Every structure is written in structure tokens, then in C-alpha cells.
Amino acid sequence: MILIIFFGIITVAVVLALIRALKGPTSPDRVVGVDIMVTITTAFMVLLALFFKRRIYLDVSLIYAVLSFIGVIAIARYLDRGL
Amino acid sequence: MNQIIGYLITGVGVAFLFLGALGVFRLPDVYNRLQAGTKCTTLGAFLSIIGVGIIEPAWFFKCLVIAVFILFTNPISAHALARASYKSGVKLWDKSVVDKCKEFEECTKVDPVREPFSNGVEGKK
Amino acid sequence: MKSGKVSRYIVTLIFLFILWVLLTTTLAWEELTTGFIFSAIIAIFGYNYFTKRGLSGITLKGIFYFLLYIPVFFWEMIKANFDVAYRVVHPKMPIKPGIVQIKTTLKSDIAKLILGNSITLTPGTLTIEIAEDNLLIHWINVKTKDIHGATDIIGKRFEKYLKVIFK
Numbered sequence: 036m037i038l039i040i041f042f043g044i045i046t047v048a049v050v051l052a053l054i055r056a057l058k059g060p061t062s063p064d065r066v067v068g069v070d071i072m073v074t075i076t077t078a079f080m081v082l083l084a085l086f087f088k089r090r091i092y093l094d095v096s097l098i099y100a101v102l103s104f105i106g107v108i109a110i111a112r113y114l115d116r117g118l
Numbered sequence: 119m120n121q122i123i124g125y126l127i128t129g130v131g132v133a134f135l136f137l138g139a140l141g142v143f144r145l146p147d148v149y150n151r152l153q154a155g156t157k158c159t160t161l162g163a164f165l166s167i168i169g170v171g172i173i174e175p176a177w178f179f180k181c182l183v184i185a186v187f188i189l190f191t192n193p194i195s196a197h198a199l200a201r202a203s204y205k206s207g208v209k210l211w212d213k214s215v216v217d218k219c220k221e222f223e224e225c226t227k228v229d230p231v232r233e234p235f236s237n238g239v240e241g242k243k
Numbered sequence: 244m245k246s247g248k249v250s251r252y253i254v255t256l257i258f259l260f261i262l263w264v265l266l267t268t269t270l271a272w273e274e275l276t277t278g279f280i281f282s283a284i285i286a287i288f289g290y291n292y293f294t295k296r297g298l299s300g301i302t303l304k305g306i307f308y309f310l311l312y313i314p315v316f317f318w319e320m321i322k323a324n325f326d327v328a329y330r331v332v333h334p335k336m337p338i339k340p341g342i343v344q345i346k347t348t349l350k351s352d353i354a355k356l357i358l359g360n361s362i363t364l365t366p367g368t369l370t371i372e373i374a375e376d377n378l379l380i381h382w383i384n385v386k387t388k389d390i391h392g393a394t395d396i397i398g399k400r401f402e403k404y405l406k407v408i409f410k
Contacts, residue, residue: 037125037129041129041166044135044136045136048136048140049139051139051140051143052139052142052143054143055142055143055151061208063202063203063206064148064151067142067151067155067199068142070155070195070196071138071139071142071155074159074160074163074188075135075138075162075163077188078131078162078163078166081166081170081184082128082170084170084177085170085174090177090180093177093180093181093184097180097184097187100184100187101187104191104194107195107198108194108198110199111199111201112198114206115202115205134328137324137327137328137331137332141327141328141330144336145331145338146336149371149381150383152369152381153367153369153381154327154330156364157320157323157324157327157364158324158328160364161320161324179265180268183265193359193360194360196363197359197363197371200369200370200371200381204371204372210341210342
């Protein structure tokens with residue numbers, strides 16, 4: 036039951052970050068919005084693992100964290116010198 | 119007993135996740151947004167993942183690996199983004215009081231071999 | 244400060260093996276053997292990039308200060324979060340941002356990396372650039388524009404531990 040409330044709060048947080056990613060005004064702002072959204076989603080997947088009692092979701096969350104890190108580093112490199 | 123502690127820690131973490139997203143939504147420029155974004159979401163994700171580890175003791179070590187990974191990589195990606203947005207010419211907020219970065223050429227110079235073909239600011243040039 | 248190949252190889256091997264055990268979270272001997280073999284193979288290719296210090300820099304005092312550093316860091320991080328949360332929730336947003344410069348006496352790259360990361364996660368500060376021994380820091384609530392004053396407020400509390408750990 037209490038997990039459902041947590042899911043609600045996290046959904047609002049993701050929507051706020053998504054609005055920032057859509058509004059801009061500059062490209063780094065959008066990247067920040069997406070980065071925050073991904074970090075929140077990583078925590079969300081761990082909570083989902085608890086909700087469904089499926090251990091495999093933890094692996095998904097770990098891989099998601101690794102990929103988001105690599106993605107953000109690549110985008111930062113693109114922004115400062117063009118890949 | 120450890121159920122209660124675990125849910126409490128997870129709840130605090132979720133609250134910080136929400137505050138981080140609110141900060142990203144409200145604050146005025148990209149550097150301030152990064153401040154709120156990294157600090158609150160790092161601690162929020164760390165606490166909620168550790169909380170899940172406490173609720174299910176069999177998962178604790180795996181949760182610890184994920185949490186420590188986030189703790190190490192989030193500041194690095196925030197730093198990379200801040201540096202990239204300074205180099206690509208995003209201005210500080212109008213009411214900022216001081217900008218020491220202008221005095222250092224490390225902050226402003228770009229790689230001479232590969233010219234940037236897009237500056238981060240949309241609509242400039 | 245480059246130490247011998249063997250000690251660097253052993254550090255890499257131990258790190259990879261511990262990571263394997265944490266990820267699989269089992270102590271069955273098949274898993275441990277497979278993990279050890281793969282760690283040994285990956286360490287051959289990776290040790291050159293993974294560490295420069297090897298076992299040589301590790302002292303008992305350094306480990307003690309590292310254990311002391313963890314609670315200090317977490318306390319600062321929790322304070323930082325309440326500080327930022329207050330500024331975000333407050334309807335007028337009492338922020339006064341700016342970029343200040345501080346000096347560090349740390350020499351090695353890894354020490355500077357940990358200092359930069361710690362600064363990023365603590366009250367209202369975000370490392371933007373490291374140039375030699377100057378750190379440029381975005382501060383959400385600038386208290387002083389002076390280099391020495393800012394160094395005292397931002398850098399000092401971590402530097403005294405990191406100086407002992409990575410000397």
C-alpha cells in the first residue's frame with residue numbers, strides 16, 4: 036500500500052523533470068532534465084523490484100544506471116567540442 | 119522491525135527525489151538546476167535503494183552496488199555537464215554576483231583540432 | 244609515483260573479484276572459480292589504466308582516515324540536501340549564485356577527483372573546472388568572493404583528511 040503512494044510521488048517528480056526537458060530553453064537544460072529523470076527512474080525500478088518481488092529488476096536498474104552515465108558523458112563531450 | 123526502518127529510509131529518499139525534480143523545475147539557470155538536481159537525486163536514489171536493501175536483506179549487497187555506483191557517477195556527470203555548458207556559452211543567471219571563470223582559459227578554450235559545430239545555445243548565430 | 248606491475252595487477256584483480264562476488268551474491272565454488280578466472284583475464288588488459296599507485300600508497304593511517312572520512316562526507320551531504328531543499332521550497336527562492344575560485348594543495352589526480360566530487364555533493368557548491376591547483380566552483384549562495392575565504396569555507400574540511408589518505 037505504502038509503495039503505491041511512493042509510486043505516485045515519483046510519477047509527479049518524473050513529470051516535473053519531463054516538463055523541464057521539454058521547455059528548455061537551452062540544450063544543456065534539456066540534458067539536465069533527462070539526466071534527473073533517468074536517476075529517478077533507476078530508483079523507481081528498484082522499488083518495482085520490491086513491489087513485484089522480482090530480483091531480476093535489480094539487474095535492469097544497474098544496467099540503466101551504467102547506460103545513463105555513459106550517455107550523459109557522451110552528450111557533454113558533444114556539447115563542448117562536437118564529438 | 120527492519121521493515122519499518124526500511125520503509126522509513128525509502129520514504130525519505132522518495133521525498134528527496136521529488137524535491138530534486140522540483141528544484142530542476144523551478145530554479146532559474148542551468149547551473150542552479152544542476153545543483154538541486156545532482157544533490158537531491160543522488161541522496162534520494164541512494165537512500166531509497168538502500169532502504170529496499172534493508173526491507174529485503176537477501177538483496178542488500180546488490181542494492182549496495184547500485185547505490186554506490188550512483189553515488190560515484192552522478193557528481194561526475196554533473197561536472198561534465200556544467201563544464202560543457204560553460205564551454206558552449208550558456209550564460210549565468212542575470213542576478214549572479216561573480217564569475218571567476220572568465221579569467222581562466224581552461225574554461226573557455228575549445229579543442230583546436232575539432233571545431234565545435236553546434237554551440238549549446240539555441241537560436242544563437 | 245608508479246609502483247611495480249605486479250602490485251598494480253593484484254589491486255586490479257582484487258577489485259574485480261570483489262565486484263564479481265557482490266554482483267552474483269553467492270559463494271558457490273563454481274561461481275567463485277569462474278569469477279576468479281575472468282578477473283585474472285580482464286586484469287591483464289586493464290591494470291595499466293586502472294591504477295598507478297598499486298599497493299604502495301596504502302598505509303594503516305590512510306585507511307583509518309578514510310574510514311573517518313566517510314561519516315564526515317555523509318553528514319555534509321545530508322546538510323547539503325536540507326539546505327538545497329529549503330532554497331527550492333521557499334517561495335522567493337533565496338539564492339545568490341556565482342562562480343568562485345579556490346586553491347588546493349593536493350597533488351595527485353585521484354585526490355583532486357575525490358575532492359571535486361565531494362565538493363559537488365556538499366552545501367550549495369558544484370565543481371565546474373579544475374585547472375592545475377585552482378578549482379572553479381559554482382556556489383548557490385556566495386558568501387565571499389575572496390580566494391582564501393572561499394578556500395577556508397569550501398575546501399578545508401575535506402582537504403585535511405584527503406591530504407593524509409593520498410600523501
